[in-house]
Amino acid sequence: MPYPILIVDNEPDSRSAFTETLSSSGFSVVSAASGLQALEKFGQGEYSLVIADMKLPEMSGMEVLTQVKKVSPHVPVIMTTANGTIETAVEAMQRGASDFILKPFSPEALELVVKNACKKSNGKATAKSGRDDGWGRYPSKTMVTEDPRLLKVLKLAKEIAPTRATVLIQGESGTGKELLAAFIHRYTGESDRPYVAINCASLPDGLAESELFGHERGSFTGAVGKKKGKFELANHGTIVLDEISEMPLPIQAKLLRTLQERSVDRVGGVKPIPVDVRVIAITNRDLKRTVKAGNFREDLFYRINVIPLTIPPLRERKGDIPILVQHFLEKYCSLNQRPAKKMSKEALSVLMSLEWKGNVRELENTVERAVLLCSENTILPQHLFLEFVEGSVNDTPVSPSIRAGLTVREMERELIVNTLKEVDDNRTHAAEMLGISIRTLRNKLKEYKEEGWLGQPAS
Numbered sequence: 001m002p003y004p005i006l007i008v009d010n011e012p013d014s015r016s017a018f019t020e021t022l023s024s025s026g027f028s029v030v031s032a033a034s035g036l037q038a039l040e041k042f043g044q045g046e047y048s049l050v051i052a053d054m055k056l057p058e059m060s061g062m063e064v065l066t067q068v069k070k071v072s073p074h075v076p077v078i079m080t081t082a083n084g085t086i087e088t089a090v091e092a093m094q095r096g097a098s099d100f101i102l103k104p105f106s107p108e109a110l111e112l113v114v115k116n117a118c119k120k121s122n123g124k125a126t127a128k129s130g131r132d133d134g135w136g137r138y139p140s141k142t143m144v145t146e147d148p149r150l151l152k153v154l155k156l157a158k159e160i161a162p163t164r165a166t167v168l169i170q171g172e173s174g175t176g177k178e179l180l181a182a183f184i185h186r187y188t189g190e191s192d193r194p195y196v197a198i199n200c201a202s203l204p205d206g207l208a209e210s211e212l213f214g215h216e217r218g219s220f221t222g223a224v225g226k227k228k229g230k231f232e233l234a235n236h237g238t239i240v241l242d243e244i245s246e247m248p249l250p251i252q253a254k255l256l257r258t259l260q261e262r263s264v265d266r267v268g269g270v271k272p273i274p275v276d277v278r279v280i281a282i283t284n285r286d287l288k289r290t291v292k293a294g295n296f297r298e299d300l301f302y303r304i305n306v307i308p309l310t311i312p313p314l315r316e317r318k319g320d321i322p323i324l325v326q327h328f329l330e331k332y333c334s335l336n337q338r339p340a341k342k343m344s345k346e347a348l349s350v351l352m353s354l355e356w357k358g359n360v361r362e363l364e365n366t367v368e369r370a371v372l373l374c375s376e377n378t379i380l381p382q383h384l385f386l387e388f389v390e391g392s393v394n395d396t397p398v399s400p401s402i403r404a405g406l407t408v409r410e411m412e413r414e415l416i417v418n419t420l421k422e423v424d425d426n427r428t429h430a431a432e433m434l435g436i437s438i439r440t441l442r443n444k445l446k447e448y449k450e451e452g453w454l455g456q457p458a459s
Contacts, residue, residue: 003028003045003046003047003048003191003192004027004028004029004030004045004046004047004048004191004192004195005022005027005028005029005030005047005048005049005050005051005114006030006031006032006038006041006042006045006047006049006050006051007019007022007029007030007031007032007051008031008032008033008034008035008038008050008051008052008053008056008061008064009031009033009051009052009053009056009080010033010034010053010055010056010057011053012033014053014103015031015033018031018051018110019031019196019233020228020233021107021110021111022110022111022114023194023196023233023234024107024228025111025114027114028191028192028193028194028195028237029194029195029196030045030047030195033057034056034057034058034059035052035056035057035058035059035060035061035063035064036058036059036335038050038052038064039064039067039068039335040335042068042071042072043071043331043334043335044179044182045182047075048075048076048118049075049076049077049078049114049117049118050064050065050068050075050076050077050078051077051078051080051114052064052065052077052078052079052080053079053080053081054079054080054081054083054088054092055081055083058424061079061080061081062079062091062092062095064077065077065079065092065095065096065097066095066096067335069095069096071334073096076098076099076117076118077096077097077098078097078098078099078100078101078113078114078117079092079097079099079100079101080100080101080102080103080105081100081102081103082102082103082104088100098117099113099116099117101113143176143179143180143183144320144323144324144327145317145320145323146319146320146323147312147317147319147320149312149316149317150311150312150317150320153180153309153310153311154180154183156307156309157180157183157184157187157309158183158184158187160184160307161183161184161185161186161187161188161189162187162188162189164276164278165278165306165307166259166278166279166280166281166303166304166306166307167181167184167279167280167281167306167307167308167309168280168281168282168283168287168304168305168306168307168308168309169181169280169281169282169283169309169310169311170282170283170284170286170287170308170309170310170311171284171310171311171312171313172284172311172313172359173284173358173359173361173432173433174314174358174359174360174361174362174432174433175311175312175313175314175359175360176311176359176360177242177282177284177311178197178240178242178282180309180311181197181238181240181280181282182195184238184280185237185238185278185280188238188278190237193236193237193238194233194234194235194236194237194238195234195237195238195240196230196233196234196237196238196239196240197239197240197242198211198212198230198239198240198241198242199242199243199428199438200241200242200243200244200245200246200247201242201243201246201428201431201437201438201439202427202428202438203247203251208247208248208251209250209251209254209267210227210229210267211229211230212229212230212231212251212254212255212264213229213231213232213254213258213264213265213266213267214226214227214228214229214231214232214264214266214267214269214273215227215229215266215267215268215269216266216267216268216269217268226266229264229266231258231264231275231277232264232273232275234275234277235275235276235277236276236277237277237278238277238278238279238280239277239278239279239280240280240281240282241255241279241280241281241282242282243282243283243284243437243438244281244282244283244304245283245284245285245287245290245295245296246437246438246439249295249297252296252297252300253297253300255300256297256299256300256303258275259279259300259303259304260303262274262275262276263275279304281304284432287301287305288301313356313359314356314359314360314363315355315356315359318352321348321351321352321363322348322352324360324363324364325343325348325351325363325367326343328363328364328367328368329341329342329343329367329371329379332367332368332371332372333371336371336372338371338372339377340377341371341374341376341377341378341379342377342378342379343367343370343378343379344378344379344380344381346380346381347370347379347380347381347383347384350381350384350386351363351366351384354386358432358433361429361432361433362433365422365423366384366386369384369385370383370384370385373385412444413444413448415434416430416434416441416444416445416448419433419434427441427442
């Protein structure tokens with residue numbers, strides 16, 4: 001059974017075009033917006049092919065090519081660019097690229113290049129995988145745990161994976177809800193089928209209906225062509241609705257109809273289009289409270305709450321911290337080409353003592369930072385850079401920016417700006433760390449920009 005194709009492109013329109021073209025040709029597609037995100041996904045899964053744009057944020061497409069070939073030399077990589085030269089094409093081929101194509105290109109041309117690349121690899125190309133022994137020490141290489149509660153959740157997830165039942169995954173930010181969704185898809189027995197994930201909080205205002213359900217040509221201003229929505233792209237596969245609690249009420253009503261009728265109505269369409277899609281909904285909120293507050297439809301809640309799965313927070317499974325630390329040490333030493341490092345007993349003791357409000361993602365960020373900043377082979381407490389975290393060895397204030405004379409609004413602005421810097425301007429991660437929705441974060445940044453605050457530290 002072939003594995004998915006990994007698309008790496010920082011342009012949302014390009015990623016959508018790739019996904020639509022390849023999905024309609026029967027391929028399963030996973031996408032990434034940056035080189036680092038792509039390498040992370042590549043290290044967590046198995047792929048038949050990688051398609052990378054030359055120009056990417058954080059690291060170039062050529063660097064992505066080099067890293068992929070180091071880990072899995074037999075996985076074909078196709079390079080794309082809008083500004084190609086003979087020299088760059090030759091360099092890409094010398095580094096191991098299987099093909100090099102110029103943008104824009106037709107769907108037919110893309111499909112031909114992809115099929116040729118897969119054919120040359122005889123369909124056997126896979127990413128390098130770690131240990132994956134079913135229900136032993138590591139139930140999957142993405143869900144690293146020895147906690148009895150989480151192992152029970154994973155066992156149930158594996159049992160219901162082959163069914164078409166709708167799943168609701170709940171848990172705090174950073175616990176690994178997206179990984180559990182991918183885990184379920186992997187064990188469907190049809191993991192080569194489409195897997196489409198969408199963040200409901202980041203749906204463009206006014207275009208949410210079109211993004212999810214598609215539109216017909218001329219159905220609204222700017223609709224210059226027919227477009228398939230995410231549900232159609234996920235047909236016969238899995239669609240993941242992340243942050244479903246942030247979905248606007250009018251869209252919730254249409255989603256309910258889609259789940260009931262097993263069909264979608266494109267914007268401007270004249271007849272429903274049948275879809276066979278497995279729905280996995282994700283939320284970090286208590287949906288029952290959201291229903292009581294009138295922000296989420298009760299009938300939709302019962303429709304998606306068929307198989308409820310809850311991931312316990314890291315503070316309730318501290319026995320997982322040592323194996324997670326080791327996992328992240330190996331991962332980031334490999335990704336950054338650093339010599340193998342180990343965590344000292346003192347540093348591990350500090351990590352075990354913290355509450356980890358950001359859960360596994362916060363722990364991962366801490367270990368990654370330590371790998372990058374520690375020049376020795378052993379990571380000590382001072383390499384963790386946790387001096388401003390409550391409960392750490394120094395137990396000093398949470399933020400050095402909180403000082404007399406600042407207004408609450410100024411403190412809020414500094415907290416948001418500093419958090420964005422910490423996560424390299426990844427708004428989704430920042431919103432999760434701050435405990436707010438991405439829509440709220442987007443509105444705050446818009447306010448700061450209009451007031452001339454953005455980029456100007458408060459004095």
